[in-house]
Amino acid sequence: MRTFLALTVLLLLSGCGYNTLQQQDEQVKATWSEVINQYQRRADLIPNLVNTVKGYAQQEQTVLLGVTNARARVGSIQATPELVNDPQAMQRFMQAQGELTGALSRLLVVAENYPQLKSDQNFRELQAQLEGTENRIAVARRRFIQATQEFNVTVRQFPTNLTAMMFGYKPKAQFTVEDEKAIAKPPAVDFGTATKK
Numbered sequence: 424m425r426t427f428l429a430l431t432v433l434l435l436l437s438g439c440g441y442n443t444l445q446q447q448d449e450q451v452k453a454t455w456s457e458v459i460n461q462y463q464r465r466a467d468l469i470p471n472l473v474n475t476v477k478g479y480a481q482q483e484q485t486v487l488l489g490v491t492n493a494r495a496r497v498g499s500i501q502a503t504p505e506l507v508n509d510p511q512a513m514q515r516f517m518q519a520q521g522e523l524t525g526a527l528s529r530l531l532v533v534a535e536n537y538p539q540l541k542s543d544q545n546f547r548e549l550q551a552q553l554e555g556t557e558n559r560i561a562v563a564r565r566r567f568i569q570a571t572q573e574f575n576v577t578v579r580q581f582p583t584n585l586t587a588m589m590f591g592y593k594p595k596a597q598f599t600v601e602d603e604k605a606i607a608k609p610p611a612v613d614f615g616t617a618t619k620k
Contacts, residue, residue, distance in 0.1 A: 439582065439583065439585070439586040440577060440580075440582065440583030440586045440587070441586050441590065443577055443583065444574075444577060444578070444583065444586060444587060444590070444592050447570070447573055447574040447577055448574060448592070450570045450573070450574070451507060451567070451570045451571050451574050451595055452504040452507075453570075454563065454566045454567040454569075454570040454571075455504055455506070455507050455567055456504065457563040457566065457567070458560070458563040458564055458567050459502045460563070461556060461559045461560040461563045462497070462502070462520060462560060464556050464559070465523075465553065465556045465557070465560065466494055466497060466498065466523075468549060468552055468553050468556060469490060469491075469494045469523075469527070470494075471545075471549055472490075472527075472530070472546075472549045472550070472553065473487055473490055473491060473530070475540070475543065475545050475546045475549060476530060476533065476534055476537075476540060476546070479537045479539055479540035479543070480533055480534070480536075480537055480540065483533045486526075486529050486530055486533050487530070489526045489529065489530075490523075490526040490527060490529075490530050492526075493519070493522045493523040493525075493526040493527075494523060494526075496519045496522060496523070497519045497520060497522075497523050499519075500512075500515060500516050500519055502516060506596075507571065507595045507596050508593070508595060508596070509596065510596040512596075513596035513597075513598075514596075517598060527553070531550070534546065534550075564598055567598065568597060568598055571595050571596075571597050572597070574594075574595055575594040575595060575597070578592050578593065578594050579594065
């Protein structure tokens with residue numbers, strides 16, 4: 424009887440999913456760290472980009488100030504691995520990153536109005552680095568989304584959902600698109616003549 428009971432407990436423990444939950448939780452944390460790493464890389468590029476544009480576009484102070492303020496808001500949010508366990512904090516983080524993305528887009532539109540700036544070697548290098556970083560952010564976010572999805576499925580799936588409840592594992596917050604309709608709409612392109620400095 425004891426042997427049967429021990430064998431039953433061993434079989435139940437081997438199929439409980441605890442190790443899978445641990446492994447997937449660590450994977451979510453690792454992929455989140457990479458997302459933060461790439462966002463930090465972008466934030467580190469911004470002061471140099473703003474200063475380069477500032478030298479050419481003095482009258483564009485509103486745009487430059489917008490980028491600087493958006494970067495400050497992003498920097499004020501503590502992006503820790505625990506952020507993925509707090510949907511409201513994750514939403515604030517995503518909103519701040521969205522504001523920074525919008526501010527950077529406005530900055531690059533301003534740069535289009537200054538041919539001397541567009542031909543500046545430092546600006547071109549910074550712009551290329553920023554574009555590369557945006558691509559890295561997209562890849563890191565995709566990996567995080569995939570790792571979070573796998574974890575969330577495991578947390579909800581039977582019988583691992585019982586283990587998850589027992590050890591306090593809950594589904595993790597996921598990246599979401601704030602305004603899907605606005606993103607789905609193609610951008611307006613105006614090839615009219617820009618005001619030259």
